[in-house]
Amino acid sequence: MADTIEKRLENPVRGRRLRKVILGTLFVVLLGSGGMAAGYLLANGGAGRQQGVEKPELVSKDEGKVAITLSDLKGDKRTPNFSESAFKATYYPIDGPFTSNLRNSNNFAQLSISIATYYDERVLENIKEHETAIRSSILMTLAEQESATLSTLQGKEILQGLLTSAINEVLEEKTGFGGVNNVYFTSFVVQ
Numbered sequence: 001m002a003d004t005i006e007k008r009l010e011n012p013v014r015g016r017r018l019r020k021v022i023l024g025t026l027f028v029v030l031l032g033s034g035g036m037a038a039g040y041l042l043a044n045g046g047a048g049r050q051q052g053v054e055k056p057e058l059v060s061k062d063e064g065k066v067a068i069t070l071s072d073l074k075g076d077k078r079t080p081n082f083s084e085s086a087f088k089a090t091y092y093p094i095d096g097p098f099t100s101n102l103r104n105s106n107n108f109a110q111l112s113i114s115i116a117t118y119y120d121e122r123v124l125e126n127i128k129e130h131e132t133a134i135r136s137s138i139l140m141t142l143a144e145q146e147s148a149t150l151s152t153l154q155g156k157e158i159l160q161g162l163l164t165s166a167i168n169e170v171l172e173e174k175t176g177f178g179g180v181n182n183v184y185f186t187s188f189v190v191q
Helices: 002-010 012-043 121-129 131-143 153-175
Strands: 058-060 064-066 090-093 098-101 108-117 182-190
Antiparallel strands (some): 108 182
16 A cells, blocks of 8 residues: 555656546536537527416317317318317408519519417417517518419419418417418409
8 A cells, every 4th residue: 555655646647637537527528418408498499488388279169268289280280180160260350461572573462361260369469469570471471472373263272371381380489389270361462
């Protein structure tokens, strides 16, 4: 044992090197753990976001709210996988028309819409709160359309689906839940 103590006393550099290796390893482990924690928070929308907030529920025509969520919807996330006639549709007209030039032409389209949902008032509150972002998304979607496409019934139906998806994308980004089942045109002009 005395030999070991003498060797340590003779070679203090070895002790410092070992201490540096241990501290370096500890630093790398702590840095990696912090990075993983930050990645988790970013992937889950930040600390505490949407925790304790219930998602909107479907509203039955007869009995009030029904506990069915987005997982119960078909693949396009806007057409329910159940009989729509059993649920109460709520309509929300967006104030003011949307006017945009159309792609690859000198034509423009002007339309007014109403949004339909089978979910409770929380979806309508989300629409009202984020109406500016929704309007922007609708105008951008409309600007990507061609005049020839919008002159047909099929083109208008495709636009309905695109607008529904665009609105749901905005709501999902802002609130974590879409809830818009359809968009209806209340006026539609292409010139």
